[in-house]
Amino acid sequence: xxxxxxxxxxxxxxxxxxxxxxxxxxxxxxxxxxxxxxxxxxxxxxxxxxxxxxxxxxxxxxxxxxxxxxxxxxxxxxxxxxxxxxxxxxxxxxxxxxxxxxxxxxxxxxxxxxxxxxxxxxxxxxxxxxxxxxxxxxxxxxxxxxxxxxxxxxxxxxxxxxxxxxxxxxxxxxxxxxxxxxxxxxxxxxxxxxxxxxxxxxxxxxxxxxxxxxxxxxxxxxxxxxxxxxxxxxxxxxxxxxxxxxxxxxxxxxxxxxxxxxxxxxxxxxxxxxxxxxxxxxxxxxxxxxxxxxxxxxxxxxxxxxxxxxxxxxxxxxxxxxxxxxxxx
Numbered sequence: 259x260x261x262x263x264x265x266x267x268x269x270x271x272x273x274x275x276x277x278x279x280x281x282x283x284x285x286x287x288x289x290x291x292x293x294x295x296x297x298x299x300x301x302x303x304x305x306x307x308x309x310x311x312x313x314x315x316x317x318x319x320x321x322x323x324x325x326x327x328x329x330x331x332x333x334x335x336x337x338x339x340x341x342x343x344x345x346x347x348x349x350x351x352x353x354x355x356x357x358x359x360x361x362x363x364x365x366x367x368x369x370x371x372x373x374x375x376x377x378x379x380x381x382x383x384x385x386x387x388x389x390x391x392x393x394x395x396x397x398x399x400x401x402x403x404x405x406x407x408x409x410x411x412x413x414x415x416x417x418x419x420x421x422x423x424x425x426x427x428x429x430x431x432x433x434x435x436x437x438x439x440x441x442x443x444x445x446x447x448x449x450x451x452x453x454x455x456x457x458x459x460x461x462x463x464x465x466x467x468x469x470x471x472x473x474x475x476x477x478x479x480x481x482x483x484x485x486x487x488x489x490x491x492x493x494x495x496x497x498x499x500x501x502x503x504x505x506x507x508x509x510x511x512x513x514x515x516x517x518x519x520x521x522x523x524x525x526x527x528x529x530x531x532x533x534x535x536x537x538x539x540x541x542x543x544x545x546x547x548x549x550x551x552x553x554x555x556x557x558x559x560x561x562x563x564x565x566x567x568x569x570x571x572x573x574x575x576x577x578x579x580x581x582x583x584x585x586x587x
Contacts, residue, residue: 262320264320266318267291273321278297278325279297280321281297283301283302285315288317289400296333299401300388301399303391306562308558308559309558311554311557311559312549312565329420330420333404333417338367341374348375348383350381351381351420351421352427353419353584354384354385355385356416357388360399361399361567362412364413364414365387369507382582384429386564386568387567388566389566425584425585426587427584431571431580433488433490434521435481436488437483437488438518443515445512453509454501456468466498467501479518479577481518491508491576493505521552525558528561537583537585541563542561544561548579
């Protein structure tokens with residue numbers, strides 16, 4: 259159906275010169291050397307290789323070759339100003355891969371306003387938040403527009419793909435976390451990427467104080483139940499001075515959250531949760547927090563992909579694995 263590989267710069271250049279339609283992930287230094295062509299990319303030096311497990315690389319590129327799937331396609335960049343155009347570019351039968359640079363304005367805008375996209379749930383809308391080397395204090399997350407070779411830290415990029423009539427795409431979210439039913443109920447009065455006051459079991463408290471006083475492990479996400487689907491929000495920082503908790507994805511007002519049940523063995527949990535696949539994967543990604551907290555470097559899990567600063571499956575997700583398959587209609 260298609261190929262997913264980790265390739266050298268020269269190998270990817272050859273694919274581009276051969277007019278292949280590609281979705282790429284890699285370090286900014288190597289992506290900036292690619293020629294113009296039919297490709298999009300996001301920055302991350304962290305990759306999960308299905309054969310070798312998690313790796314840090316600045317001289318290899320993760321390649322999703324979409325060419326064999328494509329009946330038609332569009333590559334577009336987006337900001338808040340043309341956000342409404344996303345709906346117009348979604349095909350009746352196909353999928354969208356959407357890449358957003360971490361901590362940009364469009365990152366926050368998409369997370370809070372994705373439901374404004376008409377036809378959002380028409381077909382799989384997947385993607386990821388690009389990142390950077392965590393040990394490089396000057397690095398910024400970028401996206402690349404292969405049509406021009408330009409990179410941006412303030413725009414999102416998408417490839418909208420139309421599939422042949424005999425194909426259809428399906429998206430899956432693998433979440434190794436679940437609500438701890440015994441944990442306190444948490445409600446936030448406002449939606450956003452940070453919170454101060456909240457209701458804990460109906461009692462008003464400062465969320466930062468609550469976490470500190472209860473010695474809660476912030477590697478564990480808070481989880482909301484969306485009609486049986488468990489959706490995580492990961493904690494980025496607990497600022498005890500400002501008494502503010504910052505998140506990697508937004509919390510939403512008046513929705514019940516609970517801290518998750520701790521996960522001891524991430525690799526084992528992914529092995530349990532990932533089903534046997536009968537169709538080839540057309541897209542996949544996994545969270546940087548799973549990579550770090552689960553110590554996935556050099557550990558094999560059954561689905562590879564770029565390691566991201568957030569995952570997209572219609573909305574913004576945290577600490578999940580997202581993958582998409584293309585099947586016979």
